[in-house]
Structures are given as C-alpha cells and as structure tokens.
Amino acid sequence: MSESNSYLDTFKNDDKPASFEQETFVPVRNRRSQTRLAILVVALLILAAGSYAVYRLANDRNVPELVGLSLEEANAWATKNRIVLAVKKEYSFDVASGMVISQEMSAGATIRKNDAFSIVVSLGADPDENIPWPDIKAMSLSEIEDWISENKLTGINITTANSDIVPEDQVISYTLTDNTEANFMRKSRATISVSI
Secondary structure, three states: OOOOOOOHHHOOOOOOOHHHOOOOOOOOOOHHHHHHHHHHHHHHHHHHHHHHHHHHHHHEEEOOOOOOOEHHHHHHHHHHOOOEEEEEEEOOOOOOOOEEEEEOOOOOOEEEOOOEEEEEEEOOOOOOOEOOOOOHHHOEHHHHHHHHHHHOOOOEEEEEEOOOOOOOOEEEEEEEOOOOOOOOEOOOOEEEEEEO
C-alpha cells in the first residue's frame, strides 16, 4: 500500500465483489397462477350476478292490469304474490261497486314482495246525490224501469195492481218514504204501483 492511497481507495469499482453491487429484483411471473386468478375472479362475478338474478326473481313481481277487476280478484293476486294492497274507496257513477277504478302503478311495472300498492275501488253511484223526480204519472212501466236503471236507484219498489180506471202499464199511485220529490236522492225509498 502506498502512502498516497488510503485504505478505502484500494477498493475500486472494478475490484468490488458482486455482493456490493445494488440488487435488482425481477418478479417471477407464473402464468399458471395468473390464469387461475382470472378464472376465480370471473367465477366470483358470475356467482354474484346469478345470486342477484335469483334474488330479483324471487322477490320482484310484475304488476298486472287490475283496473276492471273486482276487489276480490285484486286481493287474490296480492295475496298470491305477497303484496300489500292499500285500498282507497270512492264513489263512481260509471264503475260498479267493488270494481277497481285505478291503480297506483301501471301494468308491467315491477314491485317487490311485501311492498304496498295502492288501488282505488268503486263504492258505486253516490247514494246521497240528488236525482230529479220525473212526472211518474205520465210514464209507462218500461220508462220507469229505464229511469231507475239509468240513475242507478236502489230504493224504488214497483208493485202491480188491477185497475178498472188506469190503463195497463201506467202508474196508479206512488209514495215517497224518505224524502219529497224536491229533495229525492238515489238512496231514497219509494213505492210505485203500476196497473196490470
């Protein structure tokens, strides 16, 4: 060793042992493990999608057209499909009593089991609606029956009787039980006697 060189200078870059060099790591790629991982991920995705589809099939229901069905038929559908029916009732002259007038969700919509679903059911014609009282004495039996049917009257009773004075199918007499002719309502009771 010379005096001009220090002990550390004796180790030159060329003379360094291989263990002193900076190490580099080269990842070893195993294609077999990568393929297995990809297959596992795809299988898990398919399993998750299948589970979700089964869940949706088990819990989702398509809403049918309930308008025009009876309340009993709508209840039967709701019970079968585990749907809670919220029934609102209102008077409707055009829709018979007990029939579905409208529904909250349109037909074909999806609803989950145990969800609530609103429908409106008819109570029939409003019994408290005022109905104009016609000139009953001038009407024939068929005209009276048409008037009762057209106005959906519920309290009219037609009786028949023999009369030597009044012609056939004409009114002999009538009595109003509940109201007068001026405030006659759909639910008012009356008896009309017609000649045979």
